[in-house]
Amino acid sequence: MNDKKIRDVFPDMVVLKNPKRTEFFSNLSLPSYMRDWLTMKFSDENGETDLDRVSDYIDNYIPGKDDFEQFKFRLINGETVRFLARLRVTVDIKTGQTTFELPDFGGTRAGAGGVVENEVIESWQDTLLKESENWGIVELMWTRDYSTKKANGYIKMIDYSPFCPYVVDLEDYREGRSEFSTKEWIDVLISAADYNPDGYDTEKQKLFILRRLLPFVERRVNIIELAPKGTGKSYVFHKISKRGWLISGGTVSRASLLYDNAKKTGGLITRFDFVAFDEIQTMKFVDPGQIQTALKDYMEFGEVKGFDAKMEADAGIVVLGNVDAEKFNTKLNMVDEINPMFRESATLDRFHGLIPGWEIPRMHQGLVADGWALNTEYFAEVLHLLRDEMQYAAIVDECLDVPDKPDMRDLTAIKRLCTAYVKLIFPHATCKADILPEEFIKYCLEPAIEMRQSIKNQLCAVDPKEFDVPGKRNVPDITYRY
Known part of the structure; x- marks a missing residue:
């Protein structure tokens, strides 16, 4: 990471991150967005933080x-x-x-x-x-x-x-992105999400980390991540943004998740950018059949329905599960360990992509953000605002050459994932010409196809009679339109 460059380009939106300070805030159970806000509030121009003043502020203003x-x-x-x-x-x-x-x-x-x-x-x-x-x-x-x-x-x-002491200007963010190469910008994203880009061995590992940010930046992106324990999957969805909600174990009802008919109010899906299910193996659902039917309808159409009401929502659905080493292969049945709510083929088909978490290194000290980086609270707000920016979908449409009669769920998934990648990696783009063809293919199209193909592989394993047949086994042959 080039500390000087990021400070020059984003002088008012950077913070000095270091593992010791991260541990200090972690011990206080404060999320990253609040940590960076407090750090900026009580730091000098060299990034040194007065932790005593931080502690006093927390004691006085952040109650338990x-x-x-x-x-x-x-x-x-x-x-x-x-x-x-x-x-x-x-x-x-x-x-x-x-x-x-x-x-x-x-x-x-x-x-x-x-x-x-x-x-x-x-x-x-x-x-x-x-x-x-x-x-x-x-x-x-x-x-x-x-x-x-x-x-x-x-x-x-x-x-x-x-809480947010500034107005987020997307144009400033876009202009700032144009000052970096694509490889440099990937490191900016990694550090903004609280990881140390220098701690990864390959660019491929960094790109797997970025997959976790796709539901932050694009509406109704539904993903599954299967990984060994200790890869930090729940941290991203719990601590990075106040706009998302992580359900960790416990019991989930239709009222809390989708719509409360008694109160006539929407559930978590109507209030957040994404809802992530952690510890999915042990999670229990009240009237699971009813929730599954409602959830399938929502994932397909973006509508939450009550007995006598209906509302639109745009939260992504994220499922996080652990997987054993002998199943690190998307062509095997990897979903038989997660909750039955999500492994039935009709529900599984509504997920856009899978993250192979075993490709992400287990968290260690060298992966904790260390150096000047975008303030995580600012970064999360930018991702939230980018969800409403429609021009990126038009750029993706310009870039894709789609064969005749593609499967609609495959096409929707690939387009939606590509759009999320463009928002993350090329937010400065205003038209197709602003992204090099080879970079769009490498950083947007190929990962999107791979993520959706992983879901198709799971569908073939779960329901072979329906999906493991010619024409349904693979995603459409979508290519770049030169």
Whole structure:
């Protein structure tokens, strides 16, 4: 990594990462995006961080889950409290009030919610009402509603400031990308995701790491990663971005995942850019047949349905599973160890690609980001904004020569994966001519075809009568259009 170059090109959006500081924040159970925000807040121009000030800030402003009862006690005794929190804001049509809840402290049911003052929502409505969830510094007080005989007490949000202290400008990001070669930019991406590009033996290993970022940058990318333990697969989906959600073990219901008919509200899939299932071997589903049917429908059409309602969503579905060494071959049945929810052929066919995690080195100290890199919080926000950029799909359409009568799921998968790769590696491109043919083939088309072919191989292993036949065994022969 060229530290000087990345500091010159992105002077306000870089942070000095090092393994010791990463360990410090890891011990505090803080995600990477929050770590880099705090690092930038309390670092000098040389990147040296005052960890004592960081610790004081965390003690004062980032409460643990068990601290909220003390906050409630302080509130009802006349104090105001101020801290950093994740919040959801909604407008209640019946009462005419704007309400909030803090899901990390149990939400409204646990008393972690209330009313937002009009002045606050007027000042920050583009932030608070545009996204389903936000992070920010909230200031709360307790008051009473004297319009009722009981004069019930409630919490009011009297001030707010956003967690993200800057506006992300995609044009600046695109211009910055144009200053780097493709190989240099791959290293920029790797370090932004908290890995050390110098710790990998080959470019191929780096490209396998980038596959994990595809659901971050493109809508409804569905992938499976099968890997030995210790390759860091859950870290990326848990710690890099506040826009994704990792479900690790436990029990999953249709209401929590897709749509809650009682509350008439969307589940996780409607609120995040991706939902990842970790420890999938041990995960349990309530009414699995019902969830599977609804999930297949969502993965195909992007619609979440309730009994009497329907809404669109664009979250990718990510399945993370462990696999033993004797099965490091996509032509073998590798999915028989994951939850039955995902290994039935009709569901499996709706996944766009597979990541062979055994090709990624087991995490070691040399793979932890070390040096100047893009602030992970900024990087994650850029990836989120790129999801809405439609011009990249048009570039991909220009680049692909598609045979007659291709299988639609294969074609959709390859196009969607190619588009995600273009957004990651060539965000500065505005037309086909901006990407060298050999680079599009190497970094976009070939990986997309390989990922989808791995899914086809699994379909042949799981349901040979349906898929292991001429015409269905392989993906369409899609090539570059010169």
